[in-house]
Amino acid sequence: MEFRGSSVYDQSDFFTNYFNRRNRIDSPNNAIEGPIMLELVGNIKNHTILDLGCGDASFGKELLQLGARHYIGVEGSEQMVEAARSNLLELEATIHTKTMESYDYPSESYDLVTSRFAIHYVSDIDRLFRNIYETLKDDGRFVFSIQHPLTTSSFASKEAGDKRGNWIVDDYFRDGERKEPWINQVVVKYHRTIEQYFTALRQAGFTVRDLREGTPKREHFSSEEEFVRRQRIPVVLAFACVK
Numbered sequence: 001m002e003f004r005g006s007s008v009y010d011q012s013d014f015f016t017n018y019f020n021r022r023n024r025i026d027s028p029n030n031a032i033e034g035p036i037m038l039e040l041v042g043n044i045k046n047h048t049i050l051d052l053g054c055g056d057a058s059f060g061k062e063l064l065q066l067g068a069r070h071y072i073g074v075e076g077s078e079q080m081v082e083a084a085r086s087n088l089l090e091l092e093a094t095i096h097t098k099t100m101e102s103y104d105y106p107s108e109s110y111d112l113v114t115s116r117f118a119i120h121y122v123s124d125i126d127r128l129f130r131n132i133y134e135t136l137k138d139d140g141r142f143v144f145s146i147q148h149p150l151t152t153s154s155f156a157s158k159e160a161g162d163k164r165g166n167w168i169v170d171d172y173f174r175d176g177e178r179k180e181p182w183i184n185q186v187v188v189k190y191h192r193t194i195e196q197y198f199t200a201l202r203q204a205g206f207t208v209r210d211l212r213e214g215t216p217k218r219e220h221f222s223s224e225e226e227f228v229r230r231q232r233i234p235v236v237l238a239f240a241c242v243k
Helices: 012-022 028-041 058-065 078-087 125-135 156-160 194-204 224-230
Strands: 048-052 070-075 093-097 110-116 136-147 176-182 185-191 207-212 236-242
Touching: 012 078, 028 058, 028 110, 028 136, 028 207, 028 224, 028 236, 048 058, 058 070, 058 078, 058 110, 070 078, 078 093, 110 125, 125 136, 125 194, 156 176, 194 207, 194 236
Parallel strands: 048 070, 048 110, 070 093, 110 136
Antiparallel strands: 136 236, 176 185, 207 236
16 A cells, blocks of 8 residues: 555654654654754744645744744644644644645745655645745745655665665656555555756746755764764755745
8 A cells, every 4th residue: 555645654653663763863863854944934023834745844843942933834634634633732823734735825824834754745845835825915025845866766766664774866857746654554655856856946937046965964973883873975955045
């Protein structure tokens, strides 16, 4: 069986195993992607923020603690929504049980739209980026991360297990569906080149201000071995854009 979008997170075993992996100190989420996202979002004092594919909204809690005025999370997994609402009790936050595709984007409503490791689940990024552009206020910003396209081009190197020792890059310029074996399930993701993401953002009207490929920094790792391993291939791609 294969899972699309956020549906895999409603599988109890997957949900538990995912958080066990994500919450490791040296996970890519914590040691690479998290510091980059915080740097790119910058000053968010009094911002109204929309977070697409918000998961358990731990990022939303952090943004509110940094001075955001209101946080709106959009999440398709019911288990994740329950975790998000629990994380945000008594905070200025709202969680919608919607997917990025089904959410009704209100015009010119947000100072910042974010998304972390979620947009690679979406088949139509042109439509998504247009919706995000329209829902931002003038000079509003869009900051997001995805799985690096070098790692989504082919999953042949995962046949030996989730922790790859080597990576196969193949079919890079053939975009579209990829079926990734991940945490004992098969998850559908969408592969695109860096150029395709950049072009889609420009066509939606955005100016791309920054791009990061997740260069590892030693101070974010507790393990020298894991730091050296993460220097071999990029696993994160992040964009900072402005309307």
